[in-house]
Amino acid sequence: MSTRIHHRACHLCEAICGLLITTDEEQVISIKGDPNDPLSRGHICPKAVALQDIHEDPDRLRRPVRRITGADGADEWREISWEEALDTTAQRLLETAQRDGVNAVGIYMGNPTVHNYGMMTHQKNLFRYFRTDNRFSATSVDQLPHHLVSLWLFGHKSLFPIPDIDRSDYFLMLGANPIASNGSIWTVPDVRKRIKDLKHRGGKLVVIDPRRTETAQLATEHHFITPGTDALFLLALLHTLFAENLVAPAHLADFVTGLDEISAAIADFTPEFATDHTGIDAATTRRIARELAAAGAAICYGRMGVSTQAYGTLCQWTIQILNIVTGNLDKPGGSLFTLPAVDQVSNISPGGFGRHFSRVRQLPEFDRELPASAMAEEISTPGEGRIRALFVGAGNPVLSTPNGRQLDDALAQLEFMVCLDPYLNETTRHADIILPPTSPLEHDHYDIGFHINAIRNTARHSEAVFDKPEDALHDWEIFAQLGARVGALLGEEPQPVMRPDEIIDMGLQSGPYSARRGSEFELSLARLRDHPSGIDMGPLQPQLPARLQTRDQHINCATPQVLGDLQRLRDEFAVAEDGLLKLIGRRHVRSNNSWMHNYRRLVKGKDRCTLLMHPHDMHSRDIGNGDEVAVSSRAGSLIVRAEASEDMMRGVVSLPHGFGHNRPGIRMDIAKRHAGVSCNDITDDLALDALSGNAAVNGVPVTVSTVTCA
Numbered sequence: 001m002s003t004r005i006h007h008r009a010c011h012l013c014e015a016i017c018g019l020l021i022t023t024d025e026e027q028v029i030s031i032k033g034d035p036n037d038p039l040s041r042g043h044i045c046p047k048a049v050a051l052q053d054i055h056e057d058p059d060r061l062r063r064p065v066r067r068i069t070g071a072d073g074a075d076e077w078r079e080i081s082w083e084e085a086l087d088t089t090a091q092r093l094l095e096t097a098q099r100d101g102v103n104a105v106g107i108y109m110g111n112p113t114v115h116n117y118g119m120m121t122h123q124k125n126l127f128r129y130f131r132t133d134n135r136f137s138a139t140s141v142d143q144l145p146h147h148l149v150s151l152w153l154f155g156h157k158s159l160f161p162i163p164d165i166d167r168s169d170y171f172l173m174l175g176a177n178p179i180a181s182n183g184s185i186w187t188v189p190d191v192r193k194r195i196k197d198l199k200h201r202g203g204k205l206v207v208i209d210p211r212r213t214e215t216a217q218l219a220t221e222h223h224f225i226t227p228g229t230d231a232l233f234l235l236a237l238l239h240t241l242f243a244e245n246l247v248a249p250a251h252l253a254d255f256v257t258g259l260d261e262i263s264a265a266i267a268d269f270t271p272e273f274a275t276d277h278t279g280i281d282a283a284t285t286r287r288i289a290r291e292l293a294a295a296g297a298a299i300c301y302g303r304m305g306v307s308t309q310a311y312g313t314l315c316q317w318t319i320q321i322l323n324i325v326t327g328n329l330d331k332p333g334g335s336l337f338t339l340p341a342v343d344q345v346s347n348i349s350p351g352g353f354g355r356h357f358s359r360v361r362q363l364p365e366f367d368r369e370l371p372a373s374a375m376a377e378e379i380s381t382p383g384e385g386r387i388r389a390l391f392v393g394a395g396n397p398v399l400s401t402p403n404g405r406q407l408d409d410a411l412a413q414l415e416f417m418v419c420l421d422p423y424l425n426e427t428t429r430h431a432d433i434i435l436p437p438t439s440p441l442e443h444d445h446y447d448i449g450f451h452i453n454a455i456r457n458t459a460r461h462s463e464a465v466f467d468k469p470e471d472a473l474h475d476w477e478i479f480a481q482l483g484a485r486v487g488a489l490l491g492e493e494p495q496p497v498m499r500p501d502e503i504i505d506m507g508l509q510s511g512p513y514s515a516r517r518g519s520e521f522e523l524s525l526a527r528l529r530d531h532p533s534g535i536d537m538g539p540l541q542p543q544l545p546a547r548l549q550t551r552d553q554h555i556n557c558a559t560p561q562v563l564g565d566l567q568r569l570r571d572e573f574a575v576a577e578d579g580l581l582k583l584i585g586r587r588h589v590r591s592n593n594s595w596m597h598n599y600r601r602l603v604k605g606k607d608r609c610t611l612l613m614h615p616h617d618m619h620s621r622d623i624g625n626g627d628e629v630a631v632s633s634r635a636g637s638l639i640v641r642a643e644a645s646e647d648m649m650r651g652v653v654s655l656p657h658g659f660g661h662n663r664p665g666i667r668m669d670i671a672k673r674h675a676g677v678s679c680n681d682i683t684d685d686l687a688l689d690a691l692s693g694n695a696a697v698n699g700v701p702v703t704v705s706t707v708t709c710a
């Protein structure tokens with residue numbers, strides 16, 4: 001035996017837990033939490049062991065494959081050399097751009113991109129040759145409203161106020177379920193313990209969610225809310241603060257402007273008006289507003305449920321205005337900005353909005369990306385600028401974006417598609433070439449994407465656990481090699497390429513904790529290598545106004561785009577409710593979006609892809625527990641088993657996303673046996689937060705009926 005213990009960050013979700021992985025030669029023996037990790041303190045969730053399962057999965061592609069359509073029309077996948085795969089990809093992408101214009105090349109980047117630092121540092125090696133308007137990512141099915149609000153209020157898309165739960169007295173949480181998700185835009189490993197500690201200190205957690213979630217069950221108070229009506233509730237809180245003279249921005253007063261304008265603009269959004277739609281009574285709303293104002297330190301935080309809905313931006317904006325007017329922004333125990341060791345805020349562009357629009361539906365770009373809901377139509381609608389070749393990296397938009405069936409059909413119309421992905425799945429089955437990267441345990445890791453959202457300022461670098469196999473390439477190497485090939489085709493001289501760890505070292509050595517900046521931590525890659533559990537730079541600190549990236553270093557709260565959106569809200573709630581059931585999503589701690597259903601240890605147990613429904617709603621439709629039901633929306637229909645749950649609000653049904661692995665041609669054996677259905681077959685590509693273009697995958701109007709056996 002030659003056992004070794006490796007320090008390694010878990011990259012599977014935003015909690016970035018520190019792990020200790022014991023190996024014997026090429027074999028993983030155990031995966032445990034690292035008690036010395038200053039952020040995660042030994043915490044892990046059941047998904048951590050999947051790092052071994054991903055690494056060992058026989059379905060994981062190890063070599064590039066090419067799709068060949070046989071004489072009978074059936075697809076066959078043939079292993080090809082890296083030379084052939086990279087040459088063909090570079091040639092086909094460039095040919096398309098030269099023949100039809102650069103917008104004929106589309107790009108979609110999925111969620112794991114942000115969890116894989118080499119993809120972040122090196123995608124530009126390829127994409128600098130394809131500055132296409134047709135760029136998409138999972139952002140617009142997720143956190144786009146957060147970015148916009150940060151850009152408008154704080155001057156940078158990545159300046160997120162992070163809930164300082166460990167020092168807080170009062171936490172108002174909307175549309176988030178961190179007990180299942182382990183936190184989002186809030187890197188908070190071991191959130192369960194942190195919530196319990198908050199309660200032990202006499203603090204309060206108030207959860208607003210149409211489902212009594214795992215988090216709501218831990219809360220001091222939970223209120224159901226009708227999906228899609230949170231903006232009314234949040235504005236009613238703000239209205240109460242203005243009406244009762246509870247606005248006290250405290251230390252923020254010197255650089256916050258526009259509050260009077262907001263007060264006037266929202267004068268009609270009273271708690272009474274909200275109640276009729278939200279289902280939360282006016283007295284409760286007023287009480288919560290007063291509690292927020294009175295608490296020593298309070299947090300208002302909202303995530304997916306209030307982001308991926310029709311008023312996502314209005315919700316996220318109102319949440320931050322509430323934090324500002326109660327003086328809880330930039331205050332210990334409230335919400336603060338981080339100061340990460342490699343500081344994205346000073347290294348990357350602040351982002352922009354509405355500088356170009358999609359061709360077919362005129363939807364606005366954000367940060368040079370168009371809403372993913374527009375991708376299918378940009379592929380299938382003829383005319384100049386139509387996408388003919390598509391690059392998909394670490395994404396599965398067929399299962400993860402609204403009206404996935406429509407996209408599934410559109411992908412089949414492409415002239416060329418290439419996927420950077422370790423699996424042959426619902427999306428990549430349409431590719432001409434799949435380029436599989438090394439397994440997570442075969443490359444090193446630094447959390448560029450998540451230290452910026454973490455509840456403490458820490459830094460950590462993990463070495464690869466295993467050597468890279470011969471004839472394998474990391475994600476970043478694939479990007480670098482593709483870029484080099486396109487450059488060569490254009491007659492450019494070869495450029496030297498830095499490794500991701502070298503780039504990080506530069507960031508560390510010029511960052512806020514560097515010797516060069518006089519910091520006692522003297523951070524560099526070498527220093528992190530000496531401290532594999534990570535280095536703790538301490539709790540979040542007040543940093544305003546210096547940290548603001550706005551031109552005048554003020555927070556101009558009266559964001560014209562958002563105030564302009566209030567009329568849409570008024571108009572919508574002036575007409576009677578449609579009476580339809582509202583579909584929302586759901587996450588489970590053993591699952592992760594669409595791609596972690598191929599690991600036996602995670603999928604075992606009862607079927608999780610069921611439609612949760614209140615018994616009353618089932619009874620009135622003659623639906624029994626466990627019956628198969630048809631769920632239909634404007635976009636489509638699916639059949640799934642209904643499961644009675646008293647934890648659902650009446651009138652609301654819940655189905656997780658990321659399932660639907662029963663399509664032909666995929667190579668994920670275990671996932672196929674736990675196929676489920678894709679809830680995005682019935683979410684609607686036309687249902688958006690009209691202000692941002694973010695997908696409204698929550699609050700989808702649906703009908704549910706029993707399936708009559710023929």
Ligand SMILES: Nc1nc2c(c(=O)[nH]1)N[C@H]1C(S)=C(S)[C@@H](COP(=O)(O)OP(=O)(O)OC[C@H]3O[C@@H](n4cnc5c(=O)[nH]c(N)nc54)[C@H](O)[C@@H]3O)O[C@H]1N2
Pocket residue numbers: 109110111112116138141142304393394395396397399400401420421422423425437475585586592593594595657658679680683697
């Ligand atoms: N209805 C509904 N839809 C949703 C959501 C919802 O709540 N409800 N949630 C939305 C959210 S928040 C998100 S983030 C999106 C996610 O949407 P996507 O990012 O499009 O989908 P994922 O399921 O994360 O798929 C990730 C893909 O990356 C591959 N992959 C994993 N690791 C790596 C890696 O290291 N390198 C490479 N190259 N590939 C890798 C996997 O094999 C998989 O194919 O889904 C969104 N869609």
Ligand SMILES: Nc1nc2c(c(=O)[nH]1)N[C@H]1C(S)=C(S)[C@@H](COP(=O)(O)OP(=O)(O)OC[C@H]3O[C@@H](n4cnc5c(=O)[nH]c(N)nc54)[C@H](O)[C@@H]3O)O[C@H]1N2
Pocket residue numbers: 013014111142174175176177178180181182183184208209210211213225226227228229230303304305306309584585586587588589590591592593698699
């Ligand atoms: N185990 C696991 N962890 C994950 C993921 C995963 O798939 N599985 N995905 C990761 C990703 S990519 C992300 S973005 C994060 C997401 O992290 P979270 O946002 O914390 O997770 P969700 O479970 O999507 O929580 C959304 C909540 O909003 C509620 N909701 C739905 N509609 C509404 C509404 O209209 N109003 C209100 N107030 N609530 C509503 C839902 O019932 C749900 O409880 O999780 C990350 N972590």
Ligand code: SF4
Pocket residue numbers: 010011012013014015016017043044045046047048182189
């Ligand atoms: S919570 Fe689980 S999946 Fe997320 S980083 Fe920690 S161990 Fe990994």
Ligand SMILES: [Mo]
Pocket residue numbers: 111138142
């Ligand atoms: Mo996400």
